[in-house]
Amino acid sequence: MTALAPDFAEPLEAWRVWRVVGCHGELSLASVMRRTVWPAGEPLRAECLVPRAFGWLRRRPQHDAPEEACDCGIYAADLEEASRYLYDSLPDALARVVGQVSLWGVVVECERGLRASRAYPGSLYVSRGTSRDPDAVDDLAAGLERYGVPVEVLTDDRPTLARLLEALS
Amino acid sequence: MKIGKPQRTYRVEPIETPVPRRARPSEPIAPKPREPARVPAR
Numbered sequence: 001m002t003a004l005a006p007d008f009a010e011p012l013e014a015w016r017v018w019r020v021v022g023c024h025g026e027l028s029l030a031s032v033m034r035r036t037v038w039p040a041g042e043p044l045r046a047e048c049l050v051p052r053a054f055g056w057l058r059r060r061p062q063h064d065a066p067e068e069a070c071d072c073g074i075y076a077a078d079l080e081e082a083s084r085y086l087y088d089s090l091p092d093a094l095a096r097v098v099g100q101v102s103l104w105g106v107v108v109e110c111e112r113g114l115r116a117s118r119a120y121p122g123s124l125y126v127s128r129g130t131s132r133d134p135d136a137v138d139d140l141a142a143g144l145e146r147y148g149v150p151v152e153v154l155t156d157d158r159p160t161l162a163r164l165l166e167a168l169s
Numbered sequence: 170m171k172i173g174k175p176q177r178t179y180r181v182e183p184i185e186t187p188v189p190r191r192a193r194p195s196e197p198i199a200p201k202p203r204e205p206a207r208v209p210a211r
Binding site: 004006007008009010011012016023024026028032033039040041042043068075076077081082085102103104105106107108109110111112113114115116120122146147148149 | 191
């Protein structure tokens with residue numbers, strides 16, 4: 001049997017927003033929609049968390065994530081799409097941060113974004129306007145450096161993000 | 170995140186995994202010590 005050649009030999013890059021949560025005395029990135037905490041130093045591996053109506057009746061087998069026919073996978077999009085989630089309320093998070101994310105493994109390209117089986121942050125942008133305590137953003141950024149990726153504190157809020165958008169467009 | 174309908178699936182196999190070596194993984198959480206089994210006194 002011949003193994004199929006991969007479509008790409010470099011990770012795909014896109015953007016997403018994370019919650020910042022305190023977890024066992026450390027700051028961690030967590031998904032916005034799910035309770036998933038992103039580990040530092042190892043890739044996040046996708047698993048299908050989509051609830052299935054009457055799944056116990058249908059006995060549908062678990063599948064590898066992402067699958068085209070499902071909504072599962074690790075989500076990312078362009079900066080404009082991803083940053084829509086940056087200014088939501090912070091009921092259970094210290095902050096929301098935006099950043100680039102590397103995606104690899106199985107990657108499903110969708111109309112306005114990507115769903116992947118493996119991911120790791122590529123860069124993080126911490127903003128005072130999306131932090132619960134705007135005076136603590138430097139500590140927040142220092143805590144996130146354990147992911148080993150560049151962490152930048154944006155001195156302003158929306159105007160800086162807009163400039164970031166302009167520079168990348 | 171609403172990213173629309175799937176269009177295509179790719180296999181992406183980076184030569185080098187994009188996880189920086191300088192990352193500091195979380196300390197593993199030590200399991201709670203088990204209490205010794207209690208043997209009823211005879």
